[in-house]
Amino acid sequence: MGGIAIEGLAKTFNSTRVLHSIDLRIERGEFITLLGPSGCGKTTTLRCVAGLETPSAGRIRIGEDTVVDSELADFTPPHRRRVGMVFQSYAIWPHMSARANVEFPLRRRKQGSRAEQRAIAARALESVGMSAYAERYPHELSGGQQQRIALARGLVAAGEVMLYDEPLSNLDAKLRVAMRDEVRRLHDEFGHTSIYVTHDQEEALAISDRIVIMNAGRIEQSGTPQEIFDAPTTRYVADFIGFENILTVEEASGGIAVAGGIRFSGLPDARPGDALAFRSGAVSPGAHDDAAATFDAPVAREVYLGEDVVLHLEVAGGPGVVARIPAQRRAQGLPERFHVDAADIAVLTA
Incomplete structure:
Protein backbone atom coordinates (compact mmCIF):
# COMPACT_ATOMS: atom_id res chain seq x y z
CA MET A 1 0.00 0.00 0.00
CA ALA A 231 0.17 29.69 13.21
CA PRO A 232 -1.57 30.79 10.00
CA THR A 233 0.83 32.24 7.47
CA THR A 234 -1.53 34.41 5.39
CA ARG A 235 -4.49 36.71 6.01
CA TYR A 236 -6.72 34.34 4.07
CA VAL A 237 -5.90 31.38 6.31
CA ALA A 238 -6.15 33.44 9.50
CA ASP A 239 -9.57 34.74 8.51
CA PHE A 240 -10.85 31.35 7.37
CA ILE A 241 -9.64 29.48 10.44
CA GLY A 242 -11.31 31.95 12.77
CA PHE A 243 -8.95 34.74 13.79
CA GLU A 244 -11.49 37.49 14.44
CA ASN A 245 -8.86 40.25 14.80
CA ILE A 246 -6.59 40.96 11.82
CA LEU A 247 -4.98 44.40 12.07
CA THR A 248 -2.68 45.95 9.48
CA VAL A 249 0.68 47.21 10.79
CA GLU A 250 1.03 50.95 10.10
CA GLU A 251 4.36 51.50 11.86
CA ALA A 252 7.09 49.11 13.03
CA SER A 253 10.51 49.66 14.56
CA GLY A 254 12.65 47.91 17.17
CA GLY A 255 10.09 45.25 18.00
CA ILE A 256 7.32 47.84 18.42
CA ALA A 257 4.38 47.80 16.01
CA VAL A 258 1.32 50.00 15.74
CA ALA A 259 -1.74 48.32 14.27
CA GLY A 260 -5.42 49.18 14.49
CA GLY A 261 -4.68 52.08 16.79
CA ILE A 262 -2.96 49.79 19.34
CA ARG A 263 0.74 49.75 20.26
CA PHE A 264 2.25 46.24 20.39
CA SER A 265 5.69 45.30 21.76
CA GLY A 266 7.84 42.20 21.50
CA LEU A 267 7.14 41.62 17.79
CA PRO A 268 10.55 41.94 16.07
CA ASP A 269 9.33 40.29 12.86
CA ALA A 270 6.53 42.79 12.20
CA ARG A 271 6.94 45.19 9.28
CA PRO A 272 4.69 47.93 7.88
CA GLY A 273 2.04 46.34 5.68
CA ASP A 274 2.09 43.06 7.61
CA ALA A 275 -0.90 42.04 9.70
CA LEU A 276 -1.22 41.04 13.33
CA ALA A 277 -3.82 38.33 13.89
CA PHE A 278 -5.20 37.12 17.20
CA ARG A 279 -8.34 35.35 18.31
CA SER A 280 -11.09 36.96 20.36
CA GLY A 281 -10.27 34.58 23.21
CA ALA A 282 -6.74 36.03 23.37
CA VAL A 283 -8.12 39.42 24.39
CA SER A 284 -8.24 39.35 28.19
CA PRO A 285 -9.77 41.90 30.57
CA GLY A 286 -7.47 44.08 32.66
CA ALA A 287 -3.79 44.96 32.38
CA HIS A 288 -0.78 42.64 32.44
CA ASP A 289 2.81 43.75 32.90
CA ASP A 290 4.24 41.33 30.32
CA ALA A 291 1.48 41.78 27.71
CA ALA A 292 2.37 42.77 24.16
CA ALA A 293 -0.44 45.32 24.23
CA THR A 294 -2.67 46.90 26.86
CA PHE A 295 -5.40 49.24 25.69
CA ASP A 296 -8.57 50.95 26.83
CA ALA A 297 -11.70 50.35 24.76
CA PRO A 298 -15.38 50.86 25.48
CA VAL A 299 -17.78 48.06 24.58
CA ALA A 300 -19.91 48.96 21.55
CA ARG A 301 -21.91 45.72 21.45
CA GLU A 302 -22.05 42.43 23.28
CA VAL A 303 -23.37 39.02 22.25
CA TYR A 304 -24.32 36.38 24.81
CA LEU A 305 -23.27 32.83 23.85
CA GLY A 306 -24.03 30.91 27.02
CA GLU A 307 -20.69 30.18 28.66
CA ASP A 308 -19.05 33.15 26.93
CA VAL A 309 -19.86 36.71 25.94
CA VAL A 310 -18.46 38.29 22.77
CA LEU A 311 -17.57 41.97 23.14
CA HIS A 312 -17.12 44.31 20.17
CA LEU A 313 -14.68 46.98 21.34
CA GLU A 314 -14.18 50.48 20.00
CA VAL A 315 -10.49 51.39 19.63
CA ALA A 316 -9.51 54.97 18.86
CA GLY A 317 -7.91 55.19 15.43
CA GLY A 318 -8.62 51.56 14.55
CA PRO A 319 -11.26 49.24 13.11
CA GLY A 320 -12.13 47.80 16.52
CA VAL A 321 -11.33 44.57 18.31
CA VAL A 322 -13.42 41.53 19.20
CA ALA A 323 -12.97 39.96 22.65
CA ARG A 324 -14.49 36.77 24.04
CA ILE A 325 -14.68 36.47 27.82
CA PRO A 326 -16.39 34.07 30.23
CA ALA A 327 -19.98 35.03 31.02
CA GLN A 328 -19.09 34.73 34.72
CA ARG A 329 -16.45 37.42 34.28
CA ARG A 330 -18.94 39.62 32.40
CA ALA A 331 -21.39 39.31 35.30
CA GLN A 332 -18.90 41.26 37.41
CA GLY A 333 -19.31 44.26 35.11
CA LEU A 334 -18.07 45.43 31.72
CA PRO A 335 -14.27 45.82 31.60
CA GLU A 336 -12.78 48.84 29.88
CA ARG A 337 -9.12 47.80 29.80
CA PHE A 338 -7.82 44.77 27.89
CA HIS A 339 -4.53 43.11 27.04
CA VAL A 340 -3.10 40.66 24.46
CA ASP A 341 -0.01 38.50 24.97
CA ALA A 342 2.68 38.22 22.28
CA ALA A 343 2.40 34.41 22.26
CA ASP A 344 -1.17 34.74 21.00
CA ILE A 345 -0.31 36.97 18.04
CA ALA A 346 0.49 35.68 14.56
CA VAL A 347 2.48 38.01 12.30
CA LEU A 348 1.23 37.61 8.72
CA THR A 349 3.34 38.72 5.80
CA ALA A 350 0.87 37.87 3.04
Whole structure:
Protein backbone atom coordinates (compact mmCIF):
# COMPACT_ATOMS: atom_id res chain seq x y z
CA MET A 1 0.00 0.00 0.00
CA GLY A 2 1.39 3.39 -0.97
CA GLY A 3 0.70 7.07 -0.78
CA ILE A 4 -0.54 9.57 -3.34
CA ALA A 5 1.53 12.01 -5.37
CA ILE A 6 -0.11 14.91 -7.20
CA GLU A 7 2.16 16.90 -9.50
CA GLY A 8 1.25 20.02 -11.48
CA LEU A 9 -2.47 19.25 -11.36
CA ALA A 10 -4.53 21.76 -13.33
CA LYS A 11 -8.13 21.78 -14.43
CA THR A 12 -10.02 24.14 -16.71
CA PHE A 13 -13.77 24.10 -17.23
CA ASN A 14 -14.57 25.87 -20.51
CA SER A 15 -12.34 28.96 -20.13
CA THR A 16 -12.28 29.01 -16.33
CA ARG A 17 -9.19 27.69 -14.55
CA VAL A 18 -10.31 26.03 -11.31
CA LEU A 19 -7.02 24.33 -10.36
CA HIS A 20 -3.63 26.00 -10.74
CA SER A 21 -0.73 23.53 -10.79
CA ILE A 22 -1.45 21.71 -7.52
CA ASP A 23 1.51 19.81 -6.01
CA LEU A 24 0.70 17.58 -3.05
CA ARG A 25 2.25 14.44 -1.60
CA ILE A 26 0.24 12.28 0.80
CA GLU A 27 2.16 9.66 2.73
CA ARG A 28 1.08 6.05 3.11
CA GLY A 29 -1.59 5.76 5.80
CA GLU A 30 -1.94 9.52 6.20
CA PHE A 31 -5.30 11.21 6.71
CA ILE A 32 -5.36 14.64 5.09
CA THR A 33 -8.22 17.09 4.75
CA LEU A 34 -8.71 19.55 1.92
CA LEU A 35 -10.33 22.51 3.64
CA GLY A 36 -11.80 25.64 2.14
CA PRO A 37 -14.99 27.41 1.05
CA SER A 38 -17.16 26.43 -1.89
CA GLY A 39 -15.41 26.99 -5.20
CA CYS A 40 -11.85 26.76 -3.88
CA GLY A 41 -11.05 23.59 -5.89
CA LYS A 42 -11.02 20.96 -3.14
CA THR A 43 -13.75 18.73 -4.61
CA THR A 44 -12.31 19.03 -8.11
CA THR A 45 -8.93 17.86 -6.77
CA LEU A 46 -10.61 14.89 -5.09
CA ARG A 47 -12.56 13.96 -8.21
CA CYS A 48 -9.36 14.04 -10.27
CA VAL A 49 -7.79 11.53 -7.86
CA ALA A 50 -10.93 9.37 -8.06
CA GLY A 51 -10.98 9.48 -11.85
CA LEU A 52 -14.32 11.28 -12.02
CA GLU A 53 -12.67 14.30 -13.65
CA THR A 54 -9.96 14.37 -16.29
CA PRO A 55 -7.24 16.93 -15.45
CA SER A 56 -6.21 19.49 -18.04
CA ALA A 57 -2.58 18.99 -16.98
CA GLY A 58 -0.53 17.14 -14.42
CA ARG A 59 0.20 13.69 -13.06
CA ILE A 60 -1.30 11.59 -10.26
CA ARG A 61 0.27 8.48 -8.76
CA ILE A 62 -1.45 6.10 -6.35
CA GLY A 63 1.13 3.85 -4.80
CA GLU A 64 3.42 2.75 -7.61
CA ASP A 65 0.77 3.23 -10.31
CA THR A 66 0.50 6.36 -12.42
CA VAL A 67 -3.25 6.80 -12.91
CA VAL A 68 -3.05 10.15 -14.73
CA ASP A 69 -0.31 11.55 -16.92
CA SER A 70 -1.56 14.36 -19.11
CA GLU A 71 1.63 14.57 -21.17
CA LEU A 72 1.36 10.91 -22.14
CA ALA A 73 -2.46 11.02 -22.38
CA ASP A 74 -2.64 8.17 -19.85
CA PHE A 75 -5.85 7.90 -17.83
CA THR A 76 -6.85 4.95 -15.66
CA PRO A 77 -10.67 4.74 -15.38
CA PRO A 78 -12.24 5.00 -11.91
CA HIS A 79 -13.17 1.32 -11.50
CA ARG A 80 -9.56 0.27 -12.05
CA ARG A 81 -8.07 2.61 -9.44
CA ARG A 82 -9.29 0.54 -6.44
CA VAL A 83 -10.35 3.73 -4.68
CA GLY A 84 -13.21 3.87 -2.21
CA MET A 85 -15.32 7.02 -2.23
CA VAL A 86 -18.04 8.32 0.06
CA PHE A 87 -20.25 11.11 -1.25
CA GLN A 88 -22.27 13.86 0.39
CA SER A 89 -25.50 12.40 -1.02
CA TYR A 90 -24.78 8.79 0.15
CA ALA A 91 -25.36 7.60 -3.47
CA ILE A 92 -26.59 4.15 -2.46
CA TRP A 93 -28.90 2.17 -4.71
CA PRO A 94 -32.52 2.49 -3.49
CA HIS A 95 -33.57 -0.89 -4.99
CA MET A 96 -30.79 -2.83 -3.24
CA SER A 97 -30.55 -3.96 0.35
CA ALA A 98 -27.78 -2.63 2.55
CA ARG A 99 -25.81 -5.85 2.05
CA ALA A 100 -26.26 -5.73 -1.74
CA ASN A 101 -25.11 -2.11 -1.84
CA VAL A 102 -21.91 -3.03 0.00
CA GLU A 103 -21.31 -6.08 -2.22
CA PHE A 104 -21.82 -4.09 -5.42
CA PRO A 105 -18.18 -2.94 -5.96
CA LEU A 106 -16.99 -6.53 -5.46
CA ARG A 107 -19.50 -7.92 -7.95
CA ARG A 108 -18.63 -5.25 -10.48
CA ARG A 109 -14.94 -6.14 -10.25
CA LYS A 110 -15.80 -9.86 -10.15
CA GLN A 111 -13.65 -10.07 -7.06
CA GLY A 112 -13.75 -13.50 -5.40
CA SER A 113 -16.54 -16.02 -5.19
CA ARG A 114 -20.06 -15.21 -4.11
CA ALA A 115 -19.30 -16.53 -0.62
CA GLU A 116 -16.13 -14.43 -0.42
CA GLN A 117 -18.03 -11.32 -1.48
CA ARG A 118 -20.61 -11.95 1.25
CA ALA A 119 -17.87 -12.43 3.83
CA ILE A 120 -16.09 -9.18 2.86
CA ALA A 121 -19.37 -7.25 2.90
CA ALA A 122 -20.30 -8.76 6.27
CA ARG A 123 -17.01 -7.59 7.78
CA ALA A 124 -17.51 -4.09 6.41
CA LEU A 125 -21.07 -3.92 7.75
CA GLU A 126 -19.86 -5.12 11.12
CA SER A 127 -17.11 -2.49 11.18
CA VAL A 128 -19.70 0.30 10.83
CA GLY A 129 -22.15 -1.28 13.26
CA MET A 130 -24.75 -2.16 10.61
CA SER A 131 -24.79 -5.97 10.64
CA ALA A 132 -28.32 -6.05 12.05
CA TYR A 133 -29.58 -3.91 9.16
CA ALA A 134 -28.01 -5.86 6.31
CA GLU A 135 -31.31 -6.85 4.68
CA ARG A 136 -33.00 -3.48 5.01
CA TYR A 137 -33.46 -1.12 2.08
CA PRO A 138 -32.35 2.54 2.08
CA HIS A 139 -35.88 3.87 2.65
CA GLU A 140 -35.99 1.83 5.86
CA LEU A 141 -32.82 3.46 7.21
CA SER A 142 -32.15 6.84 8.81
CA GLY A 143 -29.74 9.33 7.25
CA GLY A 144 -26.97 8.30 9.63
CA GLN A 145 -27.56 4.62 8.87
CA GLN A 146 -27.48 5.26 5.13
CA GLN A 147 -24.18 7.09 5.54
CA ARG A 148 -22.79 4.08 7.42
CA ILE A 149 -23.79 1.88 4.48
CA ALA A 150 -22.01 4.29 2.13
CA LEU A 151 -18.93 4.05 4.37
CA ALA A 152 -19.04 0.26 4.33
CA ARG A 153 -19.32 0.22 0.54
CA GLY A 154 -16.37 2.59 0.27
CA LEU A 155 -14.31 0.33 2.51
CA VAL A 156 -14.81 -2.73 0.32
CA ALA A 157 -14.09 -0.71 -2.83
CA ALA A 158 -10.85 0.72 -1.45
CA GLY A 159 -7.64 -1.08 -2.24
CA GLU A 160 -5.29 1.63 -1.01
CA VAL A 161 -7.19 4.89 -0.89
CA MET A 162 -10.38 6.26 0.68
CA LEU A 163 -11.85 9.52 -0.57
CA TYR A 164 -14.53 11.50 1.27
CA ASP A 165 -16.46 14.32 -0.42
CA GLU A 166 -18.16 16.23 2.44
CA PRO A 167 -19.81 12.98 3.60
CA LEU A 168 -21.32 14.37 6.81
CA SER A 169 -22.79 17.66 5.62
CA ASN A 170 -26.34 16.28 5.36
CA LEU A 171 -26.37 15.05 8.97
CA ASP A 172 -27.50 16.95 12.05
CA ALA A 173 -24.86 18.47 14.33
CA LYS A 174 -24.84 15.75 17.01
CA LEU A 175 -24.69 12.90 14.49
CA ARG A 176 -21.91 14.65 12.57
CA VAL A 177 -19.68 14.57 15.65
CA ALA A 178 -20.32 10.84 16.15
CA MET A 179 -19.77 10.02 12.47
CA ARG A 180 -16.56 12.03 12.14
CA ASP A 181 -15.11 9.96 15.00
CA GLU A 182 -16.30 6.85 13.17
CA VAL A 183 -14.56 7.94 9.97
CA ARG A 184 -11.28 8.40 11.82
CA ARG A 185 -11.67 5.08 13.67
CA LEU A 186 -12.20 3.23 10.38
CA HIS A 187 -9.19 4.95 8.84
CA ASP A 188 -7.01 3.76 11.70
CA GLU A 189 -8.50 0.26 11.64
CA PHE A 190 -8.12 -0.35 7.91
CA GLY A 191 -4.93 1.66 7.38
CA HIS A 192 -6.03 3.39 4.21
CA THR A 193 -4.52 6.55 2.81
CA SER A 194 -7.39 9.02 3.10
CA ILE A 195 -8.35 12.35 1.54
CA TYR A 196 -11.28 14.15 3.14
CA VAL A 197 -13.00 17.23 1.73
CA THR A 198 -14.90 19.63 3.98
CA HIS A 199 -15.61 23.31 4.62
CA ASP A 200 -16.04 22.63 8.36
CA GLN A 201 -12.96 23.74 10.30
CA GLU A 202 -13.83 21.89 13.50
CA GLU A 203 -14.33 18.67 11.54
CA ALA A 204 -10.95 19.08 9.85
CA LEU A 205 -9.16 19.80 13.14
CA ALA A 206 -10.75 16.79 14.84
CA ILE A 207 -9.86 14.03 12.37
CA SER A 208 -6.85 15.08 10.27
CA ASP A 209 -3.17 14.24 10.40
CA ARG A 210 -2.64 17.21 8.09
CA ILE A 211 -4.86 19.98 6.77
CA VAL A 212 -4.46 21.56 3.34
CA ILE A 213 -6.14 24.97 3.06
CA MET A 214 -7.21 25.77 -0.51
CA ASN A 215 -8.00 29.15 -2.03
CA ALA A 216 -9.05 29.87 -5.62
CA GLY A 217 -7.59 26.66 -6.98
CA ARG A 218 -4.29 26.87 -5.12
CA ILE A 219 -2.85 25.52 -1.89
CA GLU A 220 -2.67 28.39 0.59
CA GLN A 221 -1.11 26.52 3.53
CA SER A 222 -0.48 22.94 4.63
CA GLY A 223 0.26 21.75 8.14
CA THR A 224 -0.84 19.79 11.17
CA PRO A 225 -4.13 20.84 12.79
CA GLN A 226 -2.19 22.63 15.54
CA GLU A 227 0.01 24.47 13.02
CA ILE A 228 -3.00 25.62 11.05
CA PHE A 229 -4.94 26.64 14.17
CA ASP A 230 -2.10 28.42 15.97
CA ALA A 231 0.17 29.69 13.21
CA PRO A 232 -1.57 30.79 10.00
CA THR A 233 0.83 32.24 7.47
CA THR A 234 -1.53 34.41 5.39
CA ARG A 235 -4.49 36.71 6.01
CA TYR A 236 -6.72 34.34 4.07
CA VAL A 237 -5.90 31.38 6.31
CA ALA A 238 -6.15 33.44 9.50
CA ASP A 239 -9.57 34.74 8.51
CA PHE A 240 -10.85 31.35 7.37
CA ILE A 241 -9.64 29.48 10.44
CA GLY A 242 -11.31 31.95 12.77
CA PHE A 243 -8.95 34.74 13.79
CA GLU A 244 -11.49 37.49 14.44
CA ASN A 245 -8.86 40.25 14.80
CA ILE A 246 -6.59 40.96 11.82
CA LEU A 247 -4.98 44.40 12.07
CA THR A 248 -2.68 45.95 9.48
CA VAL A 249 0.68 47.21 10.79
CA GLU A 250 1.03 50.95 10.10
CA GLU A 251 4.36 51.50 11.86
CA ALA A 252 7.09 49.11 13.03
CA SER A 253 10.51 49.66 14.56
CA GLY A 254 12.65 47.91 17.17
CA GLY A 255 10.09 45.25 18.00
CA ILE A 256 7.32 47.84 18.42
CA ALA A 257 4.38 47.80 16.01
CA VAL A 258 1.32 50.00 15.74
CA ALA A 259 -1.74 48.32 14.27
CA GLY A 260 -5.42 49.18 14.49
CA GLY A 261 -4.68 52.08 16.79
CA ILE A 262 -2.96 49.79 19.34
CA ARG A 263 0.74 49.75 20.26
CA PHE A 264 2.25 46.24 20.39
CA SER A 265 5.69 45.30 21.76
CA GLY A 266 7.84 42.20 21.50
CA LEU A 267 7.14 41.62 17.79
CA PRO A 268 10.55 41.94 16.07
CA ASP A 269 9.33 40.29 12.86
CA ALA A 270 6.53 42.79 12.20
CA ARG A 271 6.94 45.19 9.28
CA PRO A 272 4.69 47.93 7.88
CA GLY A 273 2.04 46.34 5.68
CA ASP A 274 2.09 43.06 7.61
CA ALA A 275 -0.90 42.04 9.70
CA LEU A 276 -1.22 41.04 13.33
CA ALA A 277 -3.82 38.33 13.89
CA PHE A 278 -5.20 37.12 17.20
CA ARG A 279 -8.34 35.35 18.31
CA SER A 280 -11.09 36.96 20.36
CA GLY A 281 -10.27 34.58 23.21
CA ALA A 282 -6.74 36.03 23.37
CA VAL A 283 -8.12 39.42 24.39
CA SER A 284 -8.24 39.35 28.19
CA PRO A 285 -9.77 41.90 30.57
CA GLY A 286 -7.47 44.08 32.66
CA ALA A 287 -3.79 44.96 32.38
CA HIS A 288 -0.78 42.64 32.44
CA ASP A 289 2.81 43.75 32.90
CA ASP A 290 4.24 41.33 30.32
CA ALA A 291 1.48 41.78 27.71
CA ALA A 292 2.37 42.77 24.16
CA ALA A 293 -0.44 45.32 24.23
CA THR A 294 -2.67 46.90 26.86
CA PHE A 295 -5.40 49.24 25.69
CA ASP A 296 -8.57 50.95 26.83
CA ALA A 297 -11.70 50.35 24.76
CA PRO A 298 -15.38 50.86 25.48
CA VAL A 299 -17.78 48.06 24.58
CA ALA A 300 -19.91 48.96 21.55
CA ARG A 301 -21.91 45.72 21.45
CA GLU A 302 -22.05 42.43 23.28
CA VAL A 303 -23.37 39.02 22.25
CA TYR A 304 -24.32 36.38 24.81
CA LEU A 305 -23.27 32.83 23.85
CA GLY A 306 -24.03 30.91 27.02
CA GLU A 307 -20.69 30.18 28.66
CA ASP A 308 -19.05 33.15 26.93
CA VAL A 309 -19.86 36.71 25.94
CA VAL A 310 -18.46 38.29 22.77
CA LEU A 311 -17.57 41.97 23.14
CA HIS A 312 -17.12 44.31 20.17
CA LEU A 313 -14.68 46.98 21.34
CA GLU A 314 -14.18 50.48 20.00
CA VAL A 315 -10.49 51.39 19.63
CA ALA A 316 -9.51 54.97 18.86
CA GLY A 317 -7.91 55.19 15.43
CA GLY A 318 -8.62 51.56 14.55
CA PRO A 319 -11.26 49.24 13.11
CA GLY A 320 -12.13 47.80 16.52
CA VAL A 321 -11.33 44.57 18.31
CA VAL A 322 -13.42 41.53 19.20
CA ALA A 323 -12.97 39.96 22.65
CA ARG A 324 -14.49 36.77 24.04
CA ILE A 325 -14.68 36.47 27.82
CA PRO A 326 -16.39 34.07 30.23
CA ALA A 327 -19.98 35.03 31.02
CA GLN A 328 -19.09 34.73 34.72
CA ARG A 329 -16.45 37.42 34.28
CA ARG A 330 -18.94 39.62 32.40
CA ALA A 331 -21.39 39.31 35.30
CA GLN A 332 -18.90 41.26 37.41
CA GLY A 333 -19.31 44.26 35.11
CA LEU A 334 -18.07 45.43 31.72
CA PRO A 335 -14.27 45.82 31.60
CA GLU A 336 -12.78 48.84 29.88
CA ARG A 337 -9.12 47.80 29.80
CA PHE A 338 -7.82 44.77 27.89
CA HIS A 339 -4.53 43.11 27.04
CA VAL A 340 -3.10 40.66 24.46
CA ASP A 341 -0.01 38.50 24.97
CA ALA A 342 2.68 38.22 22.28
CA ALA A 343 2.40 34.41 22.26
CA ASP A 344 -1.17 34.74 21.00
CA ILE A 345 -0.31 36.97 18.04
CA ALA A 346 0.49 35.68 14.56
CA VAL A 347 2.48 38.01 12.30
CA LEU A 348 1.23 37.61 8.72
CA THR A 349 3.34 38.72 5.80
CA ALA A 350 0.87 37.87 3.04
